[in-house]
Amino acid sequence: xxxxxxxxxxxxxxDINKFTQKRYSELGKYVDYDIDSPLFIKGDVFYTDSVKTCxxxxxxxxKTKALGFHWLDNEENFLHIDxxxxxxxxxFKNKNINGLIxxxxxxxGREYSLETIDQVIDYFTKKINNLSIFQEHIDKYxxxxxxxxxxxxxWTLSTGYIDEKxxxxxxxxxxxxxxxxxxxxxxxxxxxYFDGIKVPKQKLEAIIH
Numbered sequence: 001x002x003x004x005x006x007x008x009x010x011x012x013x014x015d016i017n018k019f020t021q022k023r024y025s026e027l028g029k030y031v032d033y034d035i036d037s038p039l040f041i042k043g044d045v046f047y048t049d050s051v052k053t054c055x056x057x058x059x060x061x062x063k064t065k066a067l068g069f070h071w072l073d074n075e076e077n078f079l080h081i082d083x084x085x086x087x088x089x090x091x092f093k094n095k096n097i098n099g100l101i102x103x104x105x106x107x108x109g110r111e112y113s114l115e116t117i118d119q120v121i122d123y124f125t126k127k128i129n130n131l132s133i134f135q136e137h138i139d140k141y142x143x144x145x146x147x148x149x150x151x152x153x154x155w156t157l158s159t160g161y162i163d164e165k166x167x168x169x170x171x172x173x174x175x176x177x178x179x180x181x182x183x184x185x186x187x188x189x190x191x192x193y194f195d196g197i198k199v200p201k202q203k204l205e206a207i208i209h
Contacts, residue, residue, distance in 0.1 A: 009062060009098045010154040011132060011186070012193040013177065015170040016145075019158035023047050023147055031056070033070040040069040040088050049145035052137065053113035055120050057101040058148055058155075059088060059128075066150045067091060071120075073104075073113040081116065085123040098189065099124050099131040100155055102144050106136065130189045134159075136182035144180075174199065 014022070028045030032038075033054055040058075048056055048070040055073065060066035067088060071077050077084065101124060104117035117135055124131050134144065134157075144159040160170040161179045171177045172194055177184060186192050192199040 008153075009060065009100075009130075009132075009187075009190045010152070010193060011100070011190055012154055012156050012196060013171050014156060014158055014195055015172065016158050016160070018195070019145060019147070019156060022156055026147065026149060028147060028149075031068040031070045033072055035072060035074070035076075037070075039084060040067045040091075042067045042091070044150045045148065047145070047147040050143050051103045051145065052143045053103070053105045053107060053110040055101065055103040055113075055117040056144075056146070057099065057103075057120075058146075059092060059097050059099050060148065060150060060153065061092060061095045061097050062153045063150075065092065065095070066148055068146075068148055071116070073110055073116045075112060078112040078116050078119070081119040082123060085120065085127075089127055097128055097130075098187065099128050100133075100146075100148075101131065102134040102146065102157070104136040105142065107140065130187040131185070132187045132190045133183065133185040134181045135184070138180060138182055142180060174203070 026045045028047045029041050029043040031041045031046050031048035046068045053073045054070055056070040058068035101121055104114050106114055139161040147156040159180045160168055162168050171180050186204055
């Protein structure tokens with residue numbers, strides 16, 4: 001494990017309209033989750049959408065190299081998590097890297113969802129210290145989309161939840177975020193933003209693991 005992280009990734013949550021505008025303006029590579037898709041996508045800008053029961057995220061050295069993945073929560077992937085993780089970490093060798101993991105959901109018929117993300121998190125935490133995690137969507141219809149921009153070293157995310165009146169809300173603050181994910185971890189070297197406004201560390205530490 002390499003502890004000498006010398007850069008700081010930004011994690012910026014925006015509403016779905018701003019996310020869509022950014023996605024079309026930056027023209028990144030799409031990280032597909034089809035069963036026949038590549039294991040990961042390398043690029044300066046990449047994105048994926050509709051992360052629900054799947055496990056998704058990426059790795060970056062913050063300067064020259066980054067990759068994204070979006071893995072289905074099926075039996076085939078579950079049985080080969082270590083091999084899949086080995087492949088993406090081999091891209092970076094001994095570089096200092098940051099990681100992001102999102103996804104998972106407890107829902108009938110998706111028995112591999114939570115086990116898959118648990119295994120991915122376990123593997124990643126043995127390899128790197130700087131890992132931010134948004135684990136297990138709480139809302140039945142909850143999903144997350146992300147864009148990564150290497151030049152800006154920024155993860156742009158969009159997620160939300162449905163309230164008791166059936167109204168959809170995009171996550172726009174820490175209280176919203178806690179209604180979207182069962183477990184949240186912000187790495188020490190990462191910074192959290194909502195629509196470009198930084199969340200102070202002291203406020204973050206008070207409510208997020």
